[in-house]
Amino acid sequence: MKIFKSLSLVLIFALTSCHFQAKKSTVESKTETNIKKTSRFFSETSFWNQPLPENPEIDPQSNHFVELMKKEPTGPFFKINLVAWTIPVYEVTDSTPRFKIQLHHLSDADKVKWNTNKETYGHGKEFDADPVPIPADAQADPMEDAHCALIDWKNRIAWDMWGLRKNPDGTWTSKTGMKYSIDGDGVFNQANFGMKDGESVHYYGPSRAAGVPAIAGLIMLDEVQKGEINHKLACATRVNAYKEHVFPAIWTDGFIEGGIPEGAVIQLDPKLDLSKFKLLPGELAVAKAAQKYGIVVTDIAGANTLYGEGLWGHPGKSWDGILREIDEGISSIPIENYRVLKINNRVNKGDSYTKILNDAGKW
Numbered sequence: 001m002k003i004f005k006s007l008s009l010v011l012i013f014a015l016t017s018c019h020f021q022a023k024k025s026t027v028e029s030k031t032e033t034n035i036k037k038t039s040r041f042f043s044e045t046s047f048w049n050q051p052l053p054e055n056p057e058i059d060p061q062s063n064h065f066v067e068l069m070k071k072e073p074t075g076p077f078f079k080i081n082l083v084a085w086t087i088p089v090y091e092v093t094d095s096t097p098r099f100k101i102q103l104h105h106l107s108d109a110d111k112v113k114w115n116t117n118k119e120t121y122g123h124g125k126e127f128d129a130d131p132v133p134i135p136a137d138a139q140a141d142p143m144e145d146a147h148c149a150l151i152d153w154k155n156r157i158a159w160d161m162w163g164l165r166k167n168p169d170g171t172w173t174s175k176t177g178m179k180y181s182i183d184g185d186g187v188f189n190q191a192n193f194g195m196k197d198g199e200s201v202h203y204y205g206p207s208r209a210a211g212v213p214a215i216a217g218l219i220m221l222d223e224v225q226k227g228e229i230n231h232k233l234a235c236a237t238r239v240n241a242y243k244e245h246v247f248p249a250i251w252t253d254g255f256i257e258g259g260i261p262e263g264a265v266i267q268l269d270p271k272l273d274l275s276k277f278k279l280l281p282g283e284l285a286v287a288k289a290a291q292k293y294g295i296v297v298t299d300i301a302g303a304n305t306l307y308g309e310g311l312w313g314h315p316g317k318s319w320d321g322i323l324r325e326i327d328e329g330i331s332s333i334p335i336e337n338y339r340v341l342k343i344n345n346r347v348n349k350g351d352s353y354t355k356i357l358n359d360a361g362k363w
Contacts, residue, residue, distance in 0.1 A: 042186035057342035088310035098131035124205030127177035160214035162207030190250035201251040211250035229289035236301035255355035
């Protein structure tokens with residue numbers, strides 16, 4: 001009889017334990033889901049998450065900068081990169097396979113092209129400290145930049161890379177690599193990198209030419225579907241200033257004398273009546289964010305462009321019917337409806353070789 005009682009107690013304990021673990025797992029799963037759905041990148045006080053003041057000071061050169069953007073050969077407007085030349089984002093967990101990311105070694109041709117004697121591009125110290133989680137279905141941007149970002153919502157960590165590629169043996173190589181907290185301020189400290197004037201920031205870890213996180217200002221599918229973007233947007237232009245950058249940028253690859261400094265904030269006129277444009281609900285959310293939070297210049301490109309997360313590697317997800325890249329949507333808003341806000345504390349340092357390439361007609 002005692003044996004049966006003991007077995008009964010063991011069985012009850014086991015069932016109770018299983019129920020508790022299942023309930024705990026469900027609660028943890030719901031908590032992680034809630035964290036993911038309610039979070040935006042970086043702290044509430046981050047520069048990226050602060051709305052603009054009601055009457056921001058306009059830069060004295062705003063009209064000049066807008067005229068430069070107006071001369072853009074692809075059109076006098078902002079487009080949105082959605083299917084190429086953008087950043088795909090993958091969620092990772094404790095169980096995601098991890099890899100030691102190899103450095104990309106520069107070929108002799110690379111060294112000639114970029115006028116350098118360096119053997120590799122660079123990874124940040126934190127990035128190389130531990131293996132990096134990369135899902136099996138992860139794909140970098142298919143274009144030459146090959147950006148990719150990884151988000152661990154549970155542990156509140158992000159990784160981003162430029163020039164990521166998967167090797168034939170299943171390992172990974174990346175030109176750059178950064179690891180940082182998604183609860184931080186989203187602004188890197190230039191003093192932590194050691195760039196010398198004239199060099200590219202890519203030798204030191206950041207994947208954005210302005211030295212900002214790749215996920216900063218990125219338009220995410222889930223927030224657009226909810227109809228509200230609560231952060232600044234990132235953009236690139238062809239007319240970024242040569243060796244001039246401002247906070248939050250810590251560097252620049254601009255090559256235009258008198259151009260727009262990387263880090264500058266561009267705002268869509270908050271008084272503009274958006275109902276005049278045939279915007280989809282998602283596009284309206286983007287336009288409202290450009291009015292309320294502004295757009296930060298983070299890179300150079302062959303267009304005036306914003307960035308929506310790249311959705312390749314995410315079966316069933318698409319921007320179709322939500323955002324349009326060009327010809328309609330955001331690009332229907334003429335560039336003269338934007339203005340550049342007051343630029344303070346310019347830093348006159350940056351990459352010099354993009355200007356050499358541009359002057360030679362090779363950019």
